[in-house]
Amino acid sequence: MKITLKDIARELEVSISTVSKALKNSEEISRDTKEKVQAFAKLYNYKPNNIAISLKNKRTKNIGVVIPDIVHHFFTTVIRGIEKYANARGYNVIVCLSEESFDKEVINMEMLANGSIDGFIMSLSSETQQKADYNHLKEVTEQGIPVVLFDRITNEIDCDKVIIDDELGAYMATKRLIDEGRKKIALITTDDYLSVSKARTMGYRKALIESGLGVDESRILKLSSMEMDEERIKDFFETQKVDAVLCVNEIFAVYSMRLAQEKGLKIPEDISFIGFTDGFLSKYAYPSLTVVAQHGEKMGEISAQMLIDKVEGEKEEEETFQTKTLEPTLVIRDSIFH
Amino acid sequence: MKITLKDIARELEVSISTVSKALKNSEEISRDTKEKVQAFAKLYNYKPNNIAISLKNKRTKNIGVVIPDIVHHFFTTVIRGIEKYANARGYNVIVCLSEESFDKEVINMEMLANGSIDGFIMSLSSETQQKADYNHLKEVTEQGIPVVLFDRITNEIDCDKVIIDDELGAYMATKRLIDEGRKKIALITTDDYLSVSKARTMGYRKALIESGLGVDESRILKLSSMEMDEERIKDFFETQKVDAVLCVNEIFAVYSMRLAQEKGLKIPEDISFIGFTDGFLSKYAYPSLTVVAQHGEKMGEISAQMLIDKVEGEKEEEETFQTKTLEPTLVIRDSIFH
């Protein structure tokens, strides 16, 4: 089964420490013994036990990723970015899903905080942002466990952060729609307690105000969560006459496009659409959807890099936290004129 | 920072084992000491160190999930199923991506096999299935680490397996298209070395042969990987006149629908489509796509259950492996008549 130093030592009738050194090719050990030990180890496929090493080094080489959700394309790409980068530096990724629940987020973090991981990368659940209760994060950081927050962040916690400039993204998108000649631009978003939705709404407002169009509050639809509420979107389009729609994710956008098409509207002739998140849905929708790309994979990489740098960095140095803001990009497709 | 039994013992001037017992409410310890210790532990938020416990118990309570890819909806739902079930039983999930590469799969497994996890849940990379080299799996099982394979499996390895009946799924879908009156049914798939593609192709053939339509090989498009090859699909539709298409995933299907629509074809009047995987893409495509649902979340749950049962089971009992086959379901949407 699994062979240990002790086994090798017993078998070769040398001490455990000799074996340990021999396997590390230590100068102290005679060539003879080294060869013998190494051959034996290879034969029986000896590999040091990670757990024992973790205990000794107080380093697990695991990083905990706590996210609200995994089926949405954005989080999926972030994980991929984290995993790639972390793996390259010899770290494994433990994924925990809060499923937008505060309690699950807390439980998951407690579970991992007891030595299972060297640091956290996380995006807050909507319930957490709604309650604005961040004690579980405080506890963890006070224990000295490094944390990197991405996308759904809070200013209440001192730690590294990675976001995209959501306000700018929404601003760019709205501006583009205005430049195209759209006058009645709707926004489909979620409640403002979600940091990203709030920022995006601000960007939308800013663009409208700057252009002199002004904000018509009745054109803003606030859904209560990131999940689809088909009925409310349907109702919205029944009562509102708009010529462009900005949505805070791609699902809202693609579903809205469908409703428009079912009403006989032509996209983009009669109405145009822009969403957030550059996923399969946007790419393969018909017509394909113009989106604000969030660069999830890049965010994941950067988060992982910041975390690991902190984990491996000297604790001595002054604790200094930074927030990295990525530039969003507009990916132009057929749901608008171009 | 992090407090240990030793710290408490020193502070309270008792022995470590007394503290340990007191925290477990052992009968051996006086009420007095117990209260003192428990109060102190609570105050300083003592939590046992998972790593130390893992080393002692030779159980990590981690399970390793090695999959080819995470951005595709199917794998995403499987992870969710695994995570939910595993978490409920106190296990954490370490996710590793092979990215369809044999080497990465091997490296990932070796990384985890040295004590980091209690067992594996995995789906083979396409390269692994192509090379048909399963030595890394053999090594792991021979070490006594339980493995559950799902979806992309191999018969070369003795272990538990979870699949859906891919052949039946394709058969059902093809049958449905035939019953609808379709005569020229195309199949867009990938090379046969992928176990699932092979099975689906068989189901497709079976349905055609049974119905007396026969198989026209020129109507089968085999792409070299699960990744989109837009050019080849385009070429295929340039040269083939078909009235229905079965695709082994939803991306191929949705992209094909787009091509058809761009050529002015009406769906499902002129041509109908069925894909595999019941994801957002199928649901929100226009028209919405009929699919063979793979029940990924269920697969994940079952895989996790089988694995954990094996991990926690008595080693004594005769090693007995089972293969669970889930029934696929046809989710009827607007890309076919109904």
Added chain:
DNA sequence: TTGTACGCGTTATCAC
């Protein structure tokens, strides 16, 4: 009722 000793697997220090 409390404490000692040992073991999990490894590495590092120090003695021989």
Added chain:
DNA sequence: GTGATAACGCGTACAA
């Protein structure tokens, strides 16, 4: 050149 010992944090059988 080799080996004994301690330590990482915990639990437990056994001794006091």
